[in-house]
Amino acid sequence: MSASMSGNTASSSSSKKSLKAFSDDIWKNKTAKINAELFTLTYGSIVSQLCTDYERDFAKVNKQLYSMGYNIGVRLIEDFLARTALPRCDSLAKTSEVISKCAFKIFLNVTPQIGNWSSNKDSFSIFLDENPLSEFVELPMDAARELWYSNILCGVLKGALEMVQMDCDVYFASDVLKGDQTTELRVKLNKILKDEIPAGED
Amino acid sequence: MAIQTILVINKSGGLVYQRDFVATAPRLSSNEYLILAGTLQGIVAIASQITPKSLQIAGKGSAKGGVEPAGGAAAPLVPYVGTLGATTASGTPMGSFLGPDYFNDAFASCNGRGLKHVTTDQNSLFLYQTLTGIKFVAVSTQPTTNAMAVAVAENLLRKAYCLYADYVMKNPFYEPEMPIKCELFDQKLGVLVGQL
Numbered sequence: 482m483s484a485s486m487s488g489n490t491a492s493s494s495s496s497k498k499s500l501k502a503f504s505d506d507i508w509k510n511k512t513a514k515i516n517a518e519l520f521t522l523t524y525g526s527i528v529s530q531l532c533t534d535y536e537r538d539f540a541k542v543n544k545q546l547y548s549m550g551y552n553i554g555v556r557l558i559e560d561f562l563a564r565t566a567l568p569r570c571d572s573l574a575k576t577s578e579v580i581s582k583c584a585f586k587i588f589l590n591v592t593p594q595i596g597n598w599s600s601n602k603d604s605f606s607i608f609l610d611e612n613p614l615s616e617f618v619e620l621p622m623d624a625a626r627e628l629w630y631s632n633i634l635c636g637v638l639k640g641a642l643e644m645v646q647m648d649c650d651v652y653f654a655s656d657v658l659k660g661d662q663t664t665e666l667r668v669k670l671n672k673i674l675k676d677e678i679p680a681g682e683d
Numbered sequence: 684m685a686i687q688t689i690l691v692i693n694k695s696g697g698l699v700y701q702r703d704f705v706a707t708a709p710r711l712s713s714n715e716y717l718i719l720a721g722t723l724q725g726i727v728a729i730a731s732q733i734t735p736k737s738l739q740i741a742g743k744g745s746a747k748g749g750v751e752p753a754g755g756a757a758a759p760l761v762p763y764v765g766t767l768g769a770t771t772a773s774g775t776p777m778g779s780f781l782g783p784d785y786f787n788d789a790f791a792s793c794n795g796r797g798l799k800h801v802t803t804d805q806n807s808l809f810l811y812q813t814l815t816g817i818k819f820v821a822v823s824t825q826p827t828t829n830a831m832a833v834a835v836a837e838n839l840l841r842k843a844y845c846l847y848a849d850y851v852m853k854n855p856f857y858e859p860e861m862p863i864k865c866e867l868f869d870q871k872l873g874v875l876v877g878q879l
Binding site: 510511512513555556557558559560562563564566567568569644645677679680681682 | 694727728730731732778779780781785786787790791793794795796797798812813814815816817841844845847848849852853859
């Protein structure tokens with residue numbers, strides 16, 4: 482309990498550490514888990530089925546994964562907020578920190594690195610050092626060029642951020658499955674939907 | 684104090700859920716409940732406009748005291764009131780949450796300037812608003828201005844939000860923004876309110 486308290490009482494200097502402790506506590510003590518292999522294999526079978534269904538038109542598969550993710554994101558954000566009751570982030574830097582240390586931690590038990598900020602601070606990258614979705618995956622030759630295997634994550638982030646009134650573009654910039662050095666997810670904030678922020682907030 | 688009615692209002696001010704827990708509760712027609720929901724939506728917006736500047740500044744002042752959450756400058760913390768109204772038996776499954784309770788720490792109310800609590804001679808009404816704009820409203824059978832009762836109500840409503848996240852949002856056949864007709868949600872909410 483003391484750990485999670487400190488998460489809420491974080492001052493800017495110590496917020497890094499305490500947000501981490503706060504999320505660790507929620508992940509460890511408050512969240513039911515499932516077998517990671519079951520999860521990975523389920524996702525794998527969905528992607529491979531989609532490839533078959535769309536006759537290996539990988540652009541369509543990407544789009545479909547994205548839209549599935551979007552539908553998950555707009556719902557999952559409620560779970561995230563109910564669980565954490567975190568206040569609104571006052572900057573995109575804070576948002577990025579909450580996404581990596583809190584959201585990825587609680588739902589996927591990974592803490593990706595944040596970096597590659599644009600000069601006007603409106604976009605950043607999420608570097609997935611480990612990706613639970615693609616644990617056992619090797620892309621076939623024909624898919625390696627076009628398919629973004631974990632594209633569902635982009636949709637989830639897009640949907641979730643939209644529900645907290647942030648209009649963002651989210652897309653994969655690189656993926657180790659395609660032979661790249663890193664798995665990089667790019668998030669670009671278009672605008673904050675000010676008119677839709679619920680009345681009563683400060 | 685018992686809970687008489689719980690309402691859920693979606694982000695556009697539409698009533699998506701209404702349930703009475705007390706048999707003697709005065710019956711309102713569904714149209715009247717819709718009007719109540721819309722009115723509350725409007726009043727919250729008005730309240731956020733007319734909250735005195737001094738209160739807002741006072742809120743911000745205490746934030747500098749170092750007890751406020753990092754993200755919201757003036758968001759007041761709601762204390763955790765213990766397992767009151769939660770599953771008492773730790774063996775009971777709680778959806779995607781691990782027991783014994785949905786959460787166990789003080790939390791920030793993001794509704795810093797809006798309406799949170801209304802008291803009349805007969806009832807009190809409590810309102811919990813989420814970042815996505817959903818409002819959870821509880822009406823009690825007795826009027827109260829007790830800070831503890833307000834904290835209990837906010838805890839209860841956040842737990843209702845946890846149930847909503849599990850049994851409404853994760854129901855694949857529920858369409859967002861539409862009236863909630865989920866039996867599991869009804870059932871779990873009944874248990875939650877019953878244990879209060």
